[in-house]
Structure formats: structure tokens, C-alpha cells
Amino acid sequence: MNEPQTASHDSTAARVALWRALHVHSDAPPHVLEDEVGLKLLAPEPGWQQRGDMDPQFTRPFRASIVARARFIEDLVIEQAGRGLSQYVILGAGLDSFAQRRPDVAAGMTIFEVDQPGPQAWKRQRLEELGFGVPQWLRFVPVDFEARESWQDALVAAGFDASRPAIVVSTGVSMYLSKEANAATLRQVASLATGSMLAMTFLLPLEMADPDVRPGLEMAEKGARASGTPFISFFTPPEILALARESGFRDAQHISADMLTGRYFSGRADGLRPPRNAEELLVATV
Numbered sequence: 189m190n191e192p193q194t195a196s197h198d199s200t201a202a203r204v205a206l207w208r209a210l211h212v213h214s215d216a217p218p219h220v221l222e223d224e225v226g227l228k229l230l231a232p233e234p235g236w237q238q239r240g241d242m243d244p245q246f247t248r249p250f251r252a253s254i255v256a257r258a259r260f261i262e263d264l265v266i267e268q269a270g271r272g273l274s275q276y277v278i279l280g281a282g283l284d285s286f287a288q289r290r291p292d293v294a295a296g297m298t299i300f301e302v303d304q305p306g307p308q309a310w311k312r313q314r315l316e317e318l319g320f321g322v323p324q325w326l327r328f329v330p331v332d333f334e335a336r337e338s339w340q341d342a343l344v345a346a347g348f349d350a351s352r353p354a355i356v357v358s359t360g361v362s363m364y365l366s367k368e369a370n371a372a373t374l375r376q377v378a379s380l381a382t383g384s385m386l387a388m389t390f391l392l393p394l395e396m397a398d399p400d401v402r403p404g405l406e407m408a409e410k411g412a413r414a415s416g417t418p419f420i421s422f423f424t425p426p427e428i429l430a431l432a433r434e435s436g437f438r439d440a441q442h443i444s445a446d447m448l449t450g451r452y453f454s455g456r457a458d459g460l461r462p463p464r465n466a467e468e469l470l471v472a473t474v
Contacts, residue, residue: 198307199415201282202230203241204360207251208258213237214244215460220452221255221262225285229314249401253462256448257469261357261387262286264471266293268355268385274298275354277343279373280361283311287326298325300346302339305330340376353383353474360467363391363419364412370421371431377474378436384474386437392465393422401463425468432472443469 205226212219214237236242265276265286274297278284281301287294301308308330315322322328327346331339344350356377362370377386394405409419423431425442432440445468449461 197230197310198282198304200360200417201307202226204254205230205283205285206232206236206242207247207254210237210242210244210247211251211255215248215251216456216458219255220252221259223255223258223285223289225288225320226283228318229283229311246404248460249398249463249466250404252453252460253445253467256445256452256462257359257389257467259452260443260448260469261359262290264385264387265355265357266290269293269297273353273355273383273385275348275352276300277348277354277356278302279339279356279358282307282360287323288315288320291323295323295325298327298347300327300329300343300348302329302331302342304334305332351381353381353385355385355387356380358386358388360389362388362423363421364417365421367421367431371435374432374435374437374472378432378472380474382474386432386470386472386474388470389467390423390428390470391419391421391467392424396424396465398463398465401466405466428470432470437472437474440470440472443471 205223208221208223209227212222212224237244241247269276276286276294276297277300278286279302281303284301287299287301303311308328312322312328329339329342329346331337331342333339348354358373365373374386377384394402394409397405412419425444429440429442445462445464445466448469453461
């Protein structure tokens with residue numbers, strides 16, 4: 189990687205960003221999501237596509253899942269912005285690139301990217317170096333989750349208006365948190381102003397996954413455990429819906445891989461689609 193000496197990006201966030209770029213480089217059009225911003229930020233060495241964790245065939249269903257969830261959330265945010273919602277909170281923002289790719293929508297909102305201080309400082313530095321900049325409507329909110337800092341308090345300090353509704357998004361995070369921590373996050377979002385919305389991904393029990401992707405998921409689980417960030421929480425759709433309602437949401441929906449396939453992958457000649465019963469989505473409304 190051609191990175192500055194102070195680089196401290198999160199490896200999982202980097203992999204996800206490169207998978208989004210790999211979709212553009214390796215899959216036939218039409219592309220579900222055109223996102224090479226993370227690739228520019230990371231500036232990997234030539235030949236990055238040949239890395240073991242980038243193998244175009246092996247990663248195929250996983251990158252389909254990544255671009256499907258990103259596109260769904262992007263469409264949801266744009267829809268809510270069209271209805272007048274103007275606060276967008278991204279928990280564990282990583283290398284999210286909505287602000288850079290869709291300034292036409294983002295500039296009419298206030299976007300709060302919540303993440304660990306080190307990776308966030310690296311991202312800010314790279315955005316400045318590449319000329320993207322950090323506009324006034326994009327607020328970086330550093331929160332040390334390991335020190336149990338309150339993301340809600342940090343949001344308010346960054347200018348979040350608790351009296352107005354917001355859309356809160358969390359992708360690729362819930363499996364690393366205990367079920368108690370996930371429930372606490374749901375309760376916190378459910379305490380926001382009426383009309384607020386949560387969109388979050390959750391991982392189904394590995395034994396429920398399609399057989400062709402189960403080995404890859406098991407490998408990811410072993411790798412996460414070995415790196416000290418094990419997968420802790422798995423939910424079935426009825427469990428996550430019940431948890432959302434118990435946490436105070438008035439409405440909760442499960443967005444399945446089949447629903448995403450029908451919306452974004454229908455008619456493809458290459459059969460690309462997100463795997464069933466792997467990582468899926470909860471959408472809940474306050």
C-alpha cells in the first residue's frame with residue numbers, strides 16, 4: 189500500500205472498499221454501484237486484484253452483498269432526503285463514500301460520520317490530499333467505542349439536532365457487538381425524534397447460509413477471531429425484528445437477499461447476486 193506513515197485505516201473497512209471497486213473492475217455492467225473512491229483513498233499497489241482476499245471468483249457473492257447493501261441504503265437515504273429528512277448518521281462509517289459520490293444530495297443534508305479516531309483521522313487526511321476536501325455539511329465524529337464513549341453525546345457536540353429526525357445507518361458492525369450492545373444501540377436510535385429511521389445489517393447464523401458461501405463465511409469468522417475482533421452476534425430475521433420492536437421502534441422490516449436480488453440483479457446474464465441467509469438488512473422507523 190502506498191500510504192502515509194500515519195496511516196491507520198481499518199483493515200475490514202479497506203477490504204469492503206476494495207470489493208466495491210472490484211465490482212466495477214471485474215463484473216459486467218450494469219453495475220449496482222459505481223464506487224472507486226475507497227480505491228483512490230487506499231492507493232494499493234498495482235495488481236491488488238490478485239491478492240488472496242480479492243480473488244474475483246471467490247469473492248463474487250460477497251462483493252455482490254456489499255454493493256447490494258450499499259446501493260439499498262443509498263437509495264433509502266436519497267428517498268428520505270427527498271421527503272425533507274436532513275440529518276444522516278453513519279455509525280462505523282469506515283470508507284463510506286456517499287458524501288464524495290453524491291454531493292448533489294449530500295450538500296442538502298448534514299452527514300455525521302461516526303468512527304474510531306485513528307481511522308477517521310487517516311480518512312480525513314487522504315480526502316484532503318486527494319482534493320475531495322471536507323465540506324461544512326460533512327461532520328467527522330470521532331468516538332472511542334472501546335472506551336465506551338457515547339456516540340449520541342458526540343453527535344450533539346458535532347451539531348446534531350436531537351429535535352429533528354435522522355436516518356441512522358450501521359453496516360457490517362452488528363456481528364462484532366454483543367447482543368446487549370446491539371440492543372442498546374437500537375434503543376438509542378429508537379429514542380431519537382419521531383420519523384427517524386435505522387438501517388442496519390445483521391449476520392444470520394452461519395449454518396443457515398447457502399452451502400456455496402458457507403465456507404467463505406466460516407473463513408471470515410476464523411479470520412475475525414484470529415485478529416481479535418470475533419463475530420459475536422448472529423440473528424435470525426424474526427429475532428432482529430422482535431428486538432427492534434422491543435427497543436421502541438413502531439415499525440420494523442426485514443430486507444432479504446432475495447428482495448435485493450429482485451431489485452438490483454434481475455436479468456443479469458452472469459448470475460451475480462448476494463447470497464441468501466448471510467448478511468441481510470433491518471429497516472426500522474421511530
